[in-house]
Amino acid sequence: MEGWVIAIIKVVFIWVWVLLIATVMTWVERRGAAMMQDRLGPNRAGPFGLFQPLADGIKLFTKEEVLPKKAHKVLWNLGPLLFALPAFSAYAVVPFGDKIILGGKEIILQVSDVNIGFLYVLAIGSLAVYGIVLGGWGSNNKFSILGGLRSTAQLISYEVPLGLALLAVVFVYGSFSLRDIALAQQGTFLGFLPNWGVFKQPLGFILYMVAIYAEANRVPFDLPEAESEIVAGYHTEYGSMELGLYLFGEYVNLVTLSTLVVVLYFGAWHIPYIDISKFLGPVSWGIVSFLILYLKVAFFLWLFVWVRWTIPRFRYDQVMGLGWKALIPLALFNLFITALFIQLSA
Amino acid sequence: MARPVVKKKYTLGERIYLLEILKGMALTWKHFVFNVKASFRPGPHTVPTCWQYPEDRTREISPVYRGLHMLCLDEKGREKCIACGTCAKTCPAHCITVKKGKRKEGEEDKYAGKMYCASFDIDLLHCIFCGLCQEACPKEAIVLGREFELAQYTREECHLDKQKLLANYRKAKEEGKLRPPRKAVPVVPAPPKPEVKGASSKATEVKKGQVEVKKATKKAKNAEKAKSGD
Ligand code: SF4
Ligand code: SF4
Numbered sequence: 001m002e003g004w005v006i007a008i009i010k011v012v013f014i015w016v017w018v019l020l021i022a023t024v025m026t027w028v029e030r031r032g033a034a035m036m037q038d039r040l041g042p043n044r045a046g047p048f049g050l051f052q053p054l055a056d057g058i059k060l061f062t063k064e065e066v067l068p069k070k071a072h073k074v075l076w077n078l079g080p081l082l083f084a085l086p087a088f089s090a091y092a093v094v095p096f097g098d099k100i101i102l103g104g105k106e107i108i109l110q111v112s113d114v115n116i117g118f119l120y121v122l123a124i125g126s127l128a129v130y131g132i133v134l135g136g137w138g139s140n141n142k143f144s145i146l147g148g149l150r151s152t153a154q155l156i157s158y159e160v161p162l163g164l165a166l167l168a169v170v171f172v173y174g175s176f177s178l179r180d181i182a183l184a185q186q187g188t189f190l191g192f193l194p195n196w197g198v199f200k201q202p203l204g205f206i207l208y209m210v211a212i213y214a215e216a217n218r219v220p221f222d223l224p225e226a227e228s229e230i231v232a233g234y235h236t237e238y239g240s241m242e243l244g245l246y247l248f249g250e251y252v253n254l255v256t257l258s259t260l261v262v263v264l265y266f267g268a269w270h271i272p273y274i275d276i277s278k279f280l281g282p283v284s285w286g287i288v289s290f291l292i293l294y295l296k297v298a299f300f301l302w303l304f305v306w307v308r309w310t311i312p313r314f315r316y317d318q319v320m321g322l323g324w325k326a327l328i329p330l331a332l333f334n335l336f337i338t339a340l341f342i343q344l345s346a
Numbered sequence: 347m348a349r350p351v352v353k354k355k356y357t358l359g360e361r362i363y364l365l366e367i368l369k370g371m372a373l374t375w376k377h378f379v380f381n382v383k384a385s386f387r388p389g390p391h392t393v394p395t396c397w398q399y400p401e402d403r404t405r406e407i408s409p410v411y412r413g414l415h416m417l418c419l420d421e422k423g424r425e426k427c428i429a430c431g432t433c434a435k436t437c438p439a440h441c442i443t444v445k446k447g448k449r450k451e452g453e454e455d456k457y458a459g460k461m462y463c464a465s466f467d468i469d470l471l472h473c474i475f476c477g478l479c480q481e482a483c484p485k486e487a488i489v490l491g492r493e494f495e496l497a498q499y500t501r502e503e504c505h506l507d508k509q510k511l512l513a514n515y516r517k518a519k520e521e522g523k524l525r526p527p528r529k530a531v532p533v534v535p536a537p538p539k540p541e542v543k544g545a546s547s548k549a550t551e552v553k554k555g556q557v558e559v560k561k562a563t564k565k566a567k568n569a570e571k572a573k574s575g576d
Contacts, residue, residue, distance in 0.1 A: 035381040036374045038395045206364070310370040 002105075010111050014091055021294075021301070022251035023053045029305050036309045063240035071237065072138040079135025079234075080242045084249035086127040090256045093117035095179050097293055098269050098277065100286025109290060110179055118176040121260065122163060125215060128253065129155045132217075132224055135246070136234035147233025150316060151217070151224040157323025158214035158221070164331035165207040168338040169264050172200050178260075182268035186275065194272035197265035203334045205265045207327055212257045214319070217250065219308040221319055228313075258300035262293060269293045407492045409525060412477045414493035415468055415506060416514035418486065420458050425512075427466065427487035428459035433479035441472035442479060459485070468506040470496065489525055491518050 027042075027050060034041025045051040067076065094117075097109030114120060129151055136148025173181045185195050193199045214221040225233040235246045262268060269289035276292075277285045314322065359365050385392045390402035397405045407413075420426050429446030447464035449457045456462075479488050491514060498504050506514075518524050 032378070035378045035385070038377060038381055038393060040381075040385060040393050040396045040398070306371055306374065307367070310374045311367055 006107060007111065010107075010109075011092075014096055014111060015088065017096070018088070018091055018252055018255050021255050021297075022248055023057075025251045025254065025301060026053045026056065026247075028302070029308075032302070032305045033309050036306075057244070060241050060244035065240045065242065068140060068237050070140045072140065075134045075138030077242075079131050079138055080238065080245035080249070081131070082134060083128050083131025084245040084252070086124045086131070087249040087252040087256060090121055090124040091259075093120050093178055094256065094259050095182055095263060095268065095293075096259070097286055097290035099282075101282035107286075108179065109286060113177060113179045116176045117178040118166065118170060121178070121256075122166065125256075126155065126159055128249070131246075131249070132234045135238070136224075139234075139237035141237050143230040143232070143236045144234050146230050147224040147226070147236070150226070151234065153316070154214055154217075154221060154223055154319055154323075157320045158211045158327070161207050161323060161327035161331040162211035162215065164328070164335055165201075165204040165211065166264070168201055168204045168331075168335050169197055171335070171338045171342055172197070178263055182263050185267040186270050188273070194267060194270070196267040196270075196272070201265065201334070201338070203330065204338075207331050207334065208261065208265070210322075210327060212261065213304075213307070214323075216253050216257055216304070218254070218304055220311050220314045222313060223316055223319060226313060254301060254304055255297070258297045258304070259293070261300050262296040266296050407494070409492075411492050411494070412475045412480075412490040414491050414496060414514055415473075415479075415511060416489055416491050416518060417463075417466060417508065417511040418489055418515050419512070422455070422458075424454075424456060424458040425462055425487070426458050426485045427463045427483075428485055429461045429463040430484060432482045432484060433488050436478045436482040437473075438476060438478060439472045439474050441469040443467045463508065466508040466511060468511070470504040470506060471501065489515075491515075491525070492523050493518070 030052070031041040031043075031049065033039075042049040042052040045055045067073065092111045093114050095108075095110040095113075099106055099108050101107070132151040133148040136144040136146075136151070139145075169181065170176060173184045175181055175184070181197075185197065187195045189195050189200070198205045213219075217224050223233075225235070227233075230236070235243055238246060269292045271292060276288060280288055381393050384394065390398050391404055392398075418426050427444075429444050431444050431446070434440075434442040434444050443465070444463050445465045446461050449460050449462055453462075475490065477490050480486075480490050488511075493514070496504075
């Protein structure tokens with residue numbers, strides 16, 4: 001019984017927290033973009049325009065829902081749900097802190113520590129594409145179908161290197177559990193380098209970074225949306241909260257992916273060279289580990305924004321070329337080297 | 347005229363692309379830091395390229411901006427318009443209506459010309475602010491000012507009659523927003539007429555020459571063709 005209560009509290013907490021980050025992200029994105037482009041951005045609603053996401057939310061909720069005449073009713077309604085739900089549910093196995101001891105009971109800061117959490121994340125992550133494809137197909141609109149098609153084409157070119165890059169991480173840490181991997185990144189190796197994934201897998205890290213930009217449909221791989229070519233891609237026909245689900249799902253996806261990068265490659269809640277958990281009580285360490293993790297996540301979220309306003313979009317065939325001709329061979333090479341190294345050092 | 351496409355050879359560093367992205371990110375970061383710093387400056391006009399419009403009205407308006415119309419008075423305070431109707435004819439949107447009246451004895455201090463406009467109406471909802479009325483007016487009576495806040499709540503308010511037009515002029519004069527007077531167009535002296543006889547003979551000579559040249563090129567082309575045929 002007690003386990004259930006704790007689990008539900010954890011679920012609600014992380015759900016609200018991720019929603020909060022995603023909300024703030026919409027503001028950060030718009031103001032950050034404005035600042036990079038010598039503008040000011042939304043600065044009217046509240047101090048610094050901080051209430052802008054709220055205003056946007058109210059607007060989206062109160063808008064009329066319009067179903068295009070020839071749209072496929074079921075697929076149309078399924079699309080946004082299929083896009084937003086996986087984005088949320090992927091967080092079920094992602095750790096958001098070390099552990100906290102409350103009332104003599106040890107609570108892991110993770111909704112559930114599944115021993116195949118890794119595969120779960122990969123599977124759920126690629127499910128979101130169905131939301132895009134079905135929404136695009138169900139809208140019965142040229143631009144939407146094009147967006148959906150592009151999304152599939154993009155999927156087959158980035159999912160393979162993504163999986164291969166992650167496989168190398170599994171090789172290194174010998175576990176499919178995200179918590180195990182996070183815990184294994186404490187301390188140093190070779191005497192001076194922190195035991196982080198990015199130092200053990202530099203090439204894999206770069207490949208993974210490139211691939212997650214494609215997975216999140218972000219510039220430079222935002223082909224399914226491509227607002228300058230195909231209006232708004234898969235969500236051209238959507239409005240009101242269905243569009244809101246798409247937009248929100250995208251930001252939740254960003255949070256999930258950034259957390260994954262931190263957990264896999266940037267030492268989760270560890271700080272190099274110091275073990276803070278020794279100096280802190282069990283409760284405060286739980287909170288501090290949570291904060292450290294999300295400080296790192298904030299950087300990667302900012303990186304998404306930063307990159308978006310720096311480089312232009314890749315062309316359709318260029319993305320596929322990049323995926324098949326550059327990323328996959330490099331990922332295989334990385335896997336080979338990692339396996340060889342492990343074999344030799346064992 | 348299509349420009350020829352020059353394909354650049356990329357170095358390895360450029361082809362890997364990541365380094366170039368980092369360079370680009372350094373640039374955007376510079377802009378970001380600059381603008382964030384600028385936005386914390388005191389005063390309404392912070393980021394150099396942005397005017398926070400309703401609060402910050404310091405932005406300069408070009409002297410040739412075409413805003414709200416006005417009917418001008420001359421330096422003696424008389425109405426310049428002579429109700430010739432040129433503006434109404436020129437207007438591509440047909441939004442000007444002028445009714446003329448004859449100046450009576452004793453009204454010389456009111457109207458500059460023998461005729462004056464009894465009524466002068468402009469429908470701003472039709473006007474496209476092309477400024478042709480101003481260009482066409484022989485007396486520089488109708489002028490487009492620099493007033494640009496033209497939104498109104500009713501259609502009636504968008505209708506300019508003579509009183510409003512004159513009021514616009516007075517307001518602009520008070521605020522010192524009158525357009526600087528037009529520069530006089532320099533008169534170019536007419537070129538001297540060439541002598542008729544000599545000119546005609548020259549022209550025929552040139553023509554002959556052209557024909558000869560054409561023949562020559564034709565010959566050369568034929569020769570080339572024959573060569574390539576072999
Ligand atoms: S600005 Fe153009 S459209 Fe407007 S009244 Fe003058 S001529 Fe007509
Ligand atoms: S404003 Fe100028 S063009 Fe129009 S009627 Fe008067 S004098 Fe003629």
